[in-house]
Amino acid sequence: MAQVVIIGGGTAGLPAAYELAELARPGERITVVADRASFRSGTPAPWVTALGSVEFDLAQNLRRRGIGFTAAGARRLYPERRQLELGDGKRLDYDFLVIAAGPRPAFEEIQGLGPRGYTHSLCHADHVAGCVRDWHRFVADPGPIVVGAVQGATCFAPAYESAFHMERELRARKLLDRAPITFVTPEPYIGHLGVDGIGDSRARLESALRALGIGWIADARVERIERGRMHVTEAGSGRTHALPFRYSVMMPPFRGIEAVAGIEGLTDARGFILIDEFLRNPKYPEIYAAGVTVASAAASATCVAALAHRTAYLIESMVSAVARNIRDAIDGNAPGAGAEWNPVHLADLGASGLAFVADPAPSLRPAHGVAAGDWVQMSRCSACDLAH
Ligand SMILES: Cc1cc2nc3c(=O)[nH]c(=O)nc-3n(C[C@H](O)[C@H](O)[C@H](O)COP(=O)(O)OP(=O)(O)OC[C@H]3O[C@@H](n4cnc5c(N)ncnc54)[C@H](O)[C@@H]3O)c2cc1C
Structure with a gap:
């Protein structure tokens, strides 16, 4: 058997x-x-x-x-x-x-990355406790935030969501002027999402970040992180940045x-x-x-x-x-089932949301869609409520 x-x-x-x-x-x-x-x-x-x-x-x-x-x-x-x-x-x-x-989050690939270094991670339930603890300390004494993903990451939606949620929470606490947010990503452009964009995801996400005053560095390689400072190079231009931060959450590379x-x-x-x-x-x-x-x-x-x-x-x-x-x-039969490879993303932008439907086949690109609205955020929140 x-x-x-x-x-x-x-x-x-x-x-x-x-x-x-x-x-x-x-x-x-x-x-x-x-x-x-x-x-x-x-x-x-x-x-x-x-x-x-x-x-x-x-x-x-x-x-x-x-x-x-x-x-x-x-x-x-x-x-x-x-x-x-x-x-x-x-x-x-x-x-x-x-x-x-x-x-497996491969924090070891970048000096200073991850819960044993100087940035937080949301990739494992065990990491979230440290993230929450330090967030509470941070809001008592705020400063610059660096949030995003490093080279080799596969997961961009949580990085964007984190930035939007932090902005919303800081706005509610009237702390935004003391906590400027910079979004750092290896994506060649904002909204690439690892799939060369979905519909007008670039325009939508750039405009959402801009409207909230969140700065960004795309095409970024994180060189190393030390206490309170992230060293980043823009891969195309070679321009370097030493970004100060008091709180940072970065999606790591995976293995x-x-x-x-x-x-x-x-x-x-x-x-x-x-x-x-x-x-x-x-x-x-x-x-x-x-x-x-x-x-x-x-x-x-x-x-x-x-x-x-x-x-x-x-x-x-x-x-x-x-x-x-x-x-x-x-049963001795030839396997014949395949997966639906078109990812559906529901991204919660804090007060609203974006829904992405992408087909990885380039010939089907016109079928890609982006829809926006409060319903996306509502659907994400309802899913969260089910957990209680
Ligand atoms: C922060 C974050 C947020 C995300 N949010 C969403 C979202 O909102 N919506 C969405 O659709 N997708 C989301 N994703 C993407 C994806 O859906 C999840 O990552 C999903 O949990 C991946 O499922 P998985 O089964 O591949 O891995 P996991 O759910 O991580 O399961 C793998 C399991 O294998 C176990 N394991 C590891 N090594 C071993 C070993 N040697 N022996 C035995 N067991 C082992 C792990 O402990 C784990 O329990 C998110 C991803 C991340 C990182």
């Missing part, structure tokens, strides 16, 4: 387990290998005190549906043997493996997880999983991947690495395709 193992109990891993369990036949076994006992998602905007976080016990929820679970974490994958070594030294055999372990690093044919140079149109690895077709862990080429050649963001909408579509394809493969 087939054994399916899923690495990761997050946004992609959990629905993958549920969908596979729904399609499973008696005797087939599905096991989730997570690196923590609970699912935890941080608030997307910790400086908005009204928002909270979602947390629930993984083992209890998965076992209720007949899904096996361990929180020992994946230590090393041996794809030739179809075996996964866990953090506690045990080994799990599999017939099919789903890698849904998300990204794949250590357990798969350097496996020839499985990963790209940054450790992301190589897949075909059916979300299978070409060299090891019994290995599938979904979520941010999947390798993707930058949508356009940019001076500074900026990669496309994978949203929850896209992830859901990947997960459904993976579950259907594994079911087919177990």
